[in-house]
Amino acid sequence: MTSNTELNWGIHVLDTGFHRDNMAACYVVEDEGENGVEVAIVETGTKDTVPVIEAFLHDRGIDFEQVKYVIVTHVHLDHAGGAGLLMQMLPNAKLVVHEKGARHMINPAKLQAGATAVYGEEVFSKTYGDLLSIDESKILVPADEEVLTLGSRSFSFIDTPGHARHHFCVYDNKSQGFFTGDTFGLAYQELTTDKGPFIFPTTTPVQFDPDALKYSIKRLLSFQPQRMFLTHYGMVEQPDVLAEVLLARIDVLVDIATRNANHSDRINVIKEEVLVYFIEQLAEHNCTLSKSDQVNLLAMDATLNAQGLDVWLSLRD
Numbered sequence: 001m002t003s004n005t006e007l008n009w010g011i012h013v014l015d016t017g018f019h020r021d022n023m024a025a026c027y028v029v030e031d032e033g034e035n036g037v038e039v040a041i042v043e044t045g046t047k048d049t050v051p052v053i054e055a056f057l058h059d060r061g062i063d064f065e066q067v068k069y070v071i072v073t074h075v076h077l078d079h080a081g082g083a084g085l086l087m088q089m090l091p092n093a094k095l096v097v098h099e100k101g102a103r104h105m106i107n108p109a110k111l112q113a114g115a116t117a118v119y120g121e122e123v124f125s126k127t128y129g130d131l132l133s134i135d136e137s138k139i140l141v142p143a144d145e146e147v148l149t150l151g152s153r154s155f156s157f158i159d160t161p162g163h164a165r166h167h168f169c170v171y172d173n174k175s176q177g178f179f180t181g182d183t184f185g186l187a188y189q190e191l192t193t194d195k196g197p198f199i200f201p202t203t204t205p206v207q208f209d210p211d212a213l214k215y216s217i218k219r220l221l222s223f224q225p226q227r228m229f230l231t232h233y234g235m236v237e238q239p240d241v242l243a244e245v246l247l248a249r250i251d252v253l254v255d256i257a258t259r260n261a262n263h264s265d266r267i268n269v270i271k272e273e274v275l276v277y278f279i280e281q282l283a284e285h286n287c288t289l290s291k292s293d294q295v296n297l298l299a300m301d302a303t304l305n306a307q308g309l310d311v312w313l314s315l316r317d
């Protein structure tokens with residue numbers, strides 16, 4: 001049984017169970033309005049997350065009819081892979097997705113083909129199963145800064161390209177926080193120390209754009225948020241302090257990629273340098289985990305970051 005944590009403001013964090021504990025979250029937001037309690041689910045995880053959400057709603061005494069929105073920050077499959085299956089369970093819910101991601105939710109064939117090419121047939125079907133399509137009439141594509149209400153609270157949708165062009169972040173006025181998807185980086189709880197969360201960027205393929213990402217992060221700060229709800233993983237506070245670190249680390253990753261652009265084995269060289277850089281930064285962060293635990297926590301992200309930086313280098317040239 002995966003864990004869930006209650007935050008304030010009617011927000012729960014659920015562990016999607018993606019790959020390991022505490023790697024990918026989804027959030028359930030409840031709010032009392034004139035028509036009773038309304039519910040939004042932010043991020044769906046994969047098909048294997050749907051029973052987790054189902055059990056959580058059941059335990060909370062929430063009827064499926066009360067779920068008004070399923071919101072995915074972008075259509076990468078650790079965020080939106082379970083959307084089709086989840087939507088089948090929720091008769092009144094609208095899927096809220098970036099306009100550039102909506103067509104992949106209506107017809108997931110291309111998304112499925114792309115991911116199958118990356119992971120192979122066997123891993124794909126085990127991890128993600130068949131992606132189910134969602135009827136166009138059930139999809140909302142908010143414009144930049146458009147507001148949707150849930151009970152007495154409001155969600156503002158902010159276009160945040162950089163990690164992916166089909167990415168928005170969601171500002172929740174009640175918590176004064178953003179659901180940031182992958183735009184505001186990753187901060188695994190195992191790496192939090194007396195110096196706070198260890199935040200780092202994700203540059204996964206195929207749309208990483210450092211200038212756009214830095215602009216999007218600064219744009220989030222312009223709303224003066226008090227906290228960020230990361231998909232990977234959980235709530236962090238003092239976003240202005242974390243943003244400075246995050247912006248600097250984007251520059252370091254881009255520098256690692258640029259210096260190795262002409263290397264014959266650049267993906268592997270970039271991956272190794274990114275991992276070494278993270279481990280060095282963790283030492284400065286007073287991380288007391290063993291080196292092998294640190295590598296285990298970060299190896300997959302170093303690989304994905306290297307792949308994304310490689311694609312970025314190719315597109316740049």
Ligand SMILES: [Zn+2]
Nearest residue numbers: 076163182204
């Ligand atoms: Zn992503």
